[in-house]
Amino acid sequence: MRPTHSRVLILVTDGANNGGEIDPLTAARLAANEGVKIYPIGIGADPEESGTAGFLGVNPSLDLDEPSLKAIAEVTGGRYFRARDGKELESIKDTLDQLEPVTQQPTQARPAQSLYHWPLALALVLSMLLVARERWPNNLLQRLFTKELFLQSQLPDWRRRLERLRLRRRR
Numbered sequence: 001m002r003p004t005h006s007r008v009l010i011l012v013t014d015g016a017n018n019g020g021e022i023d024p025l026t027a028a029r030l031a032a033n034e035g036v037k038i039y040p041i042g043i044g045a046d047p048e049e050s051g052t053a054g055f056l057g058v059n060p061s062l063d064l065d066e067p068s069l070k071a072i073a074e075v076t077g078g079r080y081f082r083a084r085d086g087k088e089l090e091s092i093k094d095t096l097d098q099l100e101p102v103t104q105q106p107t108q109a110r111p112a113q114s115l116y117h118w119p120l121a122l123a124l125v126l127s128m129l130l131v132a133r134e135r136w137p138n139n140l141l142q143r144l145f146t147k148e149l150f151l152q153s154q155l156p157d158w159r160r161r162l163e164r165l166r167l168r169r170r171r
Helices: 024-033 068-077 087-097 117-135 139-146 146-168
Strands: 007-013 034-041 082-084
Touching: 007 068, 024 034, 024 068, 034 068, 068 146, 082 087
Parallel strands: 007 034, 034 082
Antiparallel strands: none
């Protein structure tokens, strides 16, 4: 009994199975029972026929087990691909996009406008003023914003107005 929706796994390998405790074909059968479709991609250049080793004495394509990869694709309903270079890998990507189209909701981009710098700047200025007030008592800013200075410049004018009002009331 297979699930109704299919999931896709793309397996990119450059060699034979050298890890894991489950045989790859058994794992493919289990994946097929869960509705997973596997598309194996064998990568690497073809083995040289002269028998000489490749770069650093290693030719990864010698370990490529193409019959097993084809069997995995067949068991899961996928398809085997072979990529010998970047161009072939790009064409495989295009083929996979056609075989397994992905439906996506259109994305809506909303430009972000950060406004955090305004309150941050205000907090910085206020903290600098508080530090200046505590660190250097009786500085210019503190003298400008003291109660006495405000009252001294405004007291004579207020006193005159108050006297005028009192005189008017007495009359």
